[in-house]
Amino acid sequence: MKIAQVAPLYESVPPQLYGGTERVVSYLTEELVRQGHEVTLFASGDSTTAARLRPGCERALRLQGGALTAPLAHHIYLVERVAQEAPRFDVLHFHLDYLPFSQLRRIDVPAVTTLHGRLDIPDLHPLFREFHDMNLISISQAQRKFMPWASWRATVHHGLPEDLYSAHSAPGKYLAFLGRISPEKRVDRAIEIARRVGLPLRIAAKVDPADQEYFDNEIRKLLDSPGVEFLGEIGEQQKQQFLSNALALLFPIDWPEPFGLVMIEAAACGTPVIAFRSGSVEEVIEDGVSGFIVDSVEQATKAVRNIASISRTQCRAVFEQRFSAHRMAKDYLRAYRQIIAEKKHQPSERGLSLAK
Amino acid sequence: MKIAQVAPLYESVPPQLYGGTERVVSYLTEELVRQGHEVTLFASGDSTTAARLRPGCERALRLQGGALTAPLAHHIYLVERVAQEAPRFDVLHFHLDYLPFSQLRRIDVPAVTTLHGRLDIPDLHPLFREFHDMNLISISQAQRKFMPWASWRATVHHGLPEDLYSAHSAPGKYLAFLGRISPEKRVDRAIEIARRVGLPLRIAAKVDPADQEYFDNEIRKLLDSPGVEFLGEIGEQQKQQFLSNALALLFPIDWPEPFGLVMIEAAACGTPVIAFRSGSVEEVIEDGVSGFIVDSVEQATKAVRNIASISRTQCRAVFEQRFSAHRMAKDYLRAYRQIIAEKKHQPSERGLSLAK
Numbered sequence: 001m002k003i004a005q006v007a008p009l010y011e012s013v014p015p016q017l018y019g020g021t022e023r024v025v026s027y028l029t030e031e032l033v034r035q036g037h038e039v040t041l042f043a044s045g046d047s048t049t050a051a052r053l054r055p056g057c058e059r060a061l062r063l064q065g066g067a068l069t070a071p072l073a074h075h076i077y078l079v080e081r082v083a084q085e086a087p088r089f090d091v092l093h094f095h096l097d098y099l100p101f102s103q104l105r106r107i108d109v110p111a112v113t114t115l116h117g118r119l120d121i122p123d124l125h126p127l128f129r130e131f132h133d134m135n136l137i138s139i140s141q142a143q144r145k146f147m148p149w150a151s152w153r154a155t156v157h158h159g160l161p162e163d164l165y166s167a168h169s170a171p172g173k174y175l176a177f178l179g180r181i182s183p184e185k186r187v188d189r190a191i192e193i194a195r196r197v198g199l200p201l202r203i204a205a206k207v208d209p210a211d212q213e214y215f216d217n218e219i220r221k222l223l224d225s226p227g228v229e230f231l232g233e234i235g236e237q238q239k240q241q242f243l244s245n246a247l248a249l250l251f252p253i254d255w256p257e258p259f260g261l262v263m264i265e266a267a268a269c270g271t272p273v274i275a276f277r278s279g280s281v282e283e284v285i286e287d288g289v290s291g292f293i294v295d296s297v298e299q300a301t302k303a304v305r306n307i308a309s310i311s312r313t314q315c316r317a318v319f320e321q322r323f324s325a326h327r328m329a330k331d332y333l334r335a336y337r338q339i340i341a342e343k344k345h346q347p348s349e350r351g352l353s354l355a356k
Numbered sequence: 357m358k359i360a361q362v363a364p365l366y367e368s369v370p371p372q373l374y375g376g377t378e379r380v381v382s383y384l385t386e387e388l389v390r391q392g393h394e395v396t397l398f399a400s401g402d403s404t405t406a407a408r409l410r411p412g413c414e415r416a417l418r419l420q421g422g423a424l425t426a427p428l429a430h431h432i433y434l435v436e437r438v439a440q441e442a443p444r445f446d447v448l449h450f451h452l453d454y455l456p457f458s459q460l461r462r463i464d465v466p467a468v469t470t471l472h473g474r475l476d477i478p479d480l481h482p483l484f485r486e487f488h489d490m491n492l493i494s495i496s497q498a499q500r501k502f503m504p505w506a507s508w509r510a511t512v513h514h515g516l517p518e519d520l521y522s523a524h525s526a527p528g529k530y531l532a533f534l535g536r537i538s539p540e541k542r543v544d545r546a547i548e549i550a551r552r553v554g555l556p557l558r559i560a561a562k563v564d565p566a567d568q569e570y571f572d573n574e575i576r577k578l579l580d581s582p583g584v585e586f587l588g589e590i591g592e593q594q595k596q597q598f599l600s601n602a603l604a605l606l607f608p609i610d611w612p613e614p615f616g617l618v619m620i621e622a623a624a625c626g627t628p629v630i631a632f633r634s635g636s637v638e639e640v641i642e643d644g645v646s647g648f649i650v651d652s653v654e655q656a657t658k659a660v661r662n663i664a665s666i667s668r669t670q671c672r673a674v675f676e677q678r679f680s681a682h683r684m685a686k687d688y689l690r691a692y693r694q695i696i697a698e699k700k701h702q703p704s705e706r707g708l709s710l711a712k
Contacts, residue, residue, distance in 0.1 A: 057482070072428065073454060073483040080458040080486060098429060102436040106462035126413070127429040130436060 001336060004089045005029045005051070006042040006082050008096060009074050012060040013047040018180075018206055018233065020261050021116045024158050024328075025095050031161070031329040040089070042082055054081060075099055083107055091336045098124070101131040110343040112137060112153065112335060119146040120256055135339050137332075140280030143258040154335040157283065158259050159328030160268055160319075167270025167316035168244045174200040175304065176246035176271070178239070178262050181219055182211045184255035189276070189297055191222045193250060196301045199227070201250075204242055206233035244269035248291070248307050251275035252300065260284060266291075267319035270312035274303045290318040357692065358446045361385045361407070362398040362438050362456075365430050368416040369403040374536075374562055374589065376617050377472045380514050380684075381451050387517070387685040396445070398438055410437065431455055439463055447692045454480070457487040466699040468493055468509065468691060475502040476612055491695050493688075496636030499614040510691040513639065514615050515684030516624055516675075523626025523672035524600045530556040531660065532602035532627070534595070534618050537575055538567045540611035545632070545653055547578045549606060552657045555583070557606075560598050562589035600625035604647070604663050607631035608656065616640060622647075623675035626668035630659045646674040 005028065011019030014026035025041075026049070032039045033050045041047065045055030046063075056078035061071050079100045086092060092111040094100050104111050112135040119128075128147055138144045138155045175197075177190040187203060194201035203223070207215045223230045234242060243249065249266040250273075257279035264284065266273050273291035275281045287293045291310060292303035321327075361384065367375030370382035381397075382405070388395045389406045397403065401411030402419075412434035417427050435456045442448060448467040450456050460467050468491040475484075484503055494500045494511045531553075533546040543559060550557035559579070563571045579586045590598060599605065605622040606629075613635035620640065622629050629647035631637045643649045647666060648659035677683075 070477060070479040070483075073480050076454060076458055077483045077486050080461070083458060083461070098432060102432055102439060102459050103462065105436070105439070106459065121426060123426040124429050127426075127433045130433055 001333070002038045002040075002088065002090045003032060003336065004040050004042060004082060004085070004092045005032075006078065006092065006094045006096060006100075007044075007047075009044045009056050009078060010060065010062050010071070011044070012063075013041060013043040013049065014236075016060070017062070017235075020259075021095055023261070024116070027159060027161055027325040028329060028332060031159075031325040032333075035329060035333075037333075040085075042078055054085070056081065079103055091340055093332070093336070098127055098131065101127070101134055104134060105131075110336070110339045111135065112339055114139065114156070115143065116258070118256065118258060119143060135335075137335060139259040140283050142256060142280045142283065145256070153339060154331060156328060156331040156335065157280075157323060158261055158264065159323050159325040160264060161325045162268075162320060165240050165243070165265065165268040167268070167312060169270065169312055171308070171312065172245040172247045172271070174202050174246055176242060176249045176266075177201060177203045177205060178234075178242065178249065178265075179205050180211065181205045181207045181215050183214055183218075184253060184257070186252045186254045186276075187219060188222060189252035189254075189300070190250040191225055191228055192297050193252070193274075193300045193304065194227060195225060196297070197304045199247065199304065200229065201227060202229045202231060202242070202246070204231045204234040204238070239265060240269060243271050246271050248304060248310075249273045250300070251281070252297075253278050253281070255279065257281075263291075264319060264323040267315045267323060270316045272307055272310040272312070272315055274300050274307075276300070284323075286318055290315045357689070358394045358396075358444065359388060359692065360396050360398060360438060360441070360445045360448045361388075362434065362448065362450045362452060363400075363403075364452060365400045365412050365434060366416060366418050366427065367400070368419075369397060369399040369405065370592075372416070373418070373591075376615075377451055379617070380472070383515060383517055383681040384685055384688060387515075387681040388689075391685060391689075393689075396441075398434055410441070412437065435459055447696055449688070449692070454483055454487065457483070457490055460490060461487075466692070466695045467491065468695055470495065470512070471499065472614070474612065474614060475499060491691075493691060495615040496639050498612060498636045498639065501612070509695060510687060512684060512687040512691065513636075513679060514617055514620065515679050515681040516620060517681045518624075518676060521596050521599070521621065521624040523624070523668060525626065525668055527664070527668065528601040528603045528627070530558050530602055532599060532605045532622075533557060533559045533561065534590075534598065534605065534621075535561050536567065537561045537563045537571050539570055539574075540609060540613070542608045542610045542632075543575060544578060545608035545610075545656070546606040547581055547584055548653050549608070549630075549656045549660065550583060551581060552653070553660045555603065555660065556585065557583060558585045558587060558598070558602070560587045560590040560594070595621060596625060599627050602627050604660060604666075605629045606656070607637070608653075609634050609637070611635065613637075619647075620675060620679040623671045623679060626672045628663055628666040628668070628671055630656050630663075632656070640679075642674055646671045 007013045007025040011022040013022045015022040029041050029051050039051035041049045041051040042054045044060040045058045057074045086107045086109040094113040114137040135153045175194050243266050259280050263273050275285050277293050285291045294300045363369045363381040367378040369378045371378040385397050385407050395407035397405045397407040398410045400416040401414045413430045442463045442465040450469040470493040491509045531550050615636050619629050631641050633649050641647045650656045
């Protein structure tokens with residue numbers, strides 16, 4: 001199949017720093033190539049891929065010196081390049097939120113958009129209602145909750161290459177927190193849980209400029225607690241060690257996180273996850289199998305004390321069965337085929353809606 | 357002629373607060389209606405117009421409570437609405453920067469974009485090079501300097517309704533500064549000029565959040581100087597008094613300002629302008645007729661001392677002759693007709709470029 005993957009330009013694909021969307025696009029792209037598909041990746045020029053690379057800009061926008069003056073201009077340019085090449089593809093797969101919707105009404109090639117972000121923003125809904133006919137992929141069933149009326153075609157949970165991480169069978173000695181420091185991620189809960197069970201907590205997390213004030217006012221003082229170690233942001237290479245040496249990953253979120261890649265990274269490392277019930281958690285964690293789902297710090301504390309009942313081999317097995325890049329690619333291919341087939345039966349549907 | 361005017365949604369048309377673009381769109385729209393054209397205004401729903409109003413959102417985005425979460429979503433929705441109605445119009449006139457360019461490639465209706473902002477941002481140029489075929493209107497010749505290779509169709513200087521302001525023949529007693537407090541606007545120069553000539557200075561200016569630090573660190577202390585009065589932001593209604601009672605308007609800019617509406621507002625009030633040579637200044641001010649063009653605080657001081665040589669009646673005459681909304685509409689109509697005529701001779705040009 002001739003497939004265009006269209007990634008955001010903020011980070012390279014894969015990203016050199018944090019960048020969940022760009023990372024998932026990379027895993028999907030490489031797996032599709034591996035399976036013999038003809039894939040073109042539209043992404044920043046410093047991306048690395050076995051697919052054909054069509055650069056939307058020279059370097060990842062976040063790495064470009066100085067202020068990010070015109071990210072929108074670069075992304076509109078990117079969409080235009082895809083639009084011009086569209087007839088060469090069987091399907092276009094966008095990862096740019098709603099940015100290409102208006103152009104997609106005017107391009108007669110099957111197209112689909114994976115929504116990677118949160119949708120609980122009423123301000124977005126007039127746009128999504130206008131474009132109710134766009135083919136959308138959710139990254140969890142939970143993500144759809146805020147827009148049940150949209151044209152969801154499938155839920156495709158994220159997946160990782162099977163060889164990206166490996167599992168240790170021996171349980172680690174500390175609790176781990178991995179991701180961002182922000183009010184929704186609730187690292188304060190992680191610190192409280194670790195304190196109650198008397199285990200060390202290692203925190204590997206970046207602080208976005210938007211969250212600096214929260215970090216300074218609410219979190220910094222907590223990092224001095226005994227047993228708490230703050231490592232700052234860690235790279236992909238350090239994650240294997242960080243996760244697989246942990247007794248459990250704490251995922252004490254307080255928002256409807258649409259997926260939560262770190263949960264399947266932990267599983268790939270054989271590390272159980274203790275997660276607060278919210279967003280996609282119930283779809284990703286098998287309660288009592290690959291970790292525990294909890295509703296309070298109390299319950300989380302109990303879960304840590306029961307962690308020996310979780311088999312690390314079983315965590316890895318859940319990952320291999322449900323969260324591999326192979327499975328993700330298979331799901332996407334099924335969605336592509338369905339969208340292409342429908343397009344063939346209604347060849348001028350979009351053309352007609354234009355003339356209305 | 358059936359004309360679509362497409363305004364940004366940040367402010368209503370006309371704006372209740374500061375909002376140069378929305379104000380110019382309002383003057384142009386009302387003048388086109390007055391001249392008998394069938395105009396549709398795409399703008400925020402709280403806009404006021406004699407044209408047919410097609411709301412892109414309920415209320416001006418800046419007035420909506422809370423953070424502005426998704427202005428892009430609202431503007432993409434707006435472009436889509438215009439695209440759907442496009443065949444009803446003879447010409448589409450956009451004021452949304454580069455936002456609709458990719459859609460315009462796919463809409464077979466003559467379209468033109470007035471660029472209201474600064475273009476000295478290299479980060480924008482890949483986009484404008486890709487869309488080198490878009491019909492553009494500059495608001496001054498000076499604005500083109502950074503992109504001489506673009507498809508400029510005309511320069512149309514801004515204009516104001518002739519009855520918006522009236523001129524006093526008696527000279528005022530103070531120097532005036534009107535606009536924003538920002539490093540490019542150089543209110544510090546205005547304060548220094550006033551100090552040197554020993555005249556009072558009245559400053560009517562808003563402070564954007566982005567400029568708050570500059571205001572606090574650099575400007576606040578200068579406002580305590582004797583003779584300096586800081587009024588904050590003033591509304592449209594107060595401008596007549598503020599400008600017409602001034603001896604001269606100081607316009608000591610330090611950036612390539614693409615137009616500078618305040619210069620023609622002063623002229624409409626019969627008030628001469630002392631402006632630093634930059635951007636559009638030489639196109640707007642007639643040196644020695646409607647004010648003085650200077651290159652230094654020294655020269656500005658001299659200009660204030662010579663201000664009696666400028667006739668306030670002559671300032672108003674320059675405004676009426678060159679900067680009325682009537683003249684602006686006439687210029688735009690000429691550009692529209694030219695673009696429509698070319699389209700008729702190459703009816704499928706854009707359609708073909710799609711198939712490439």
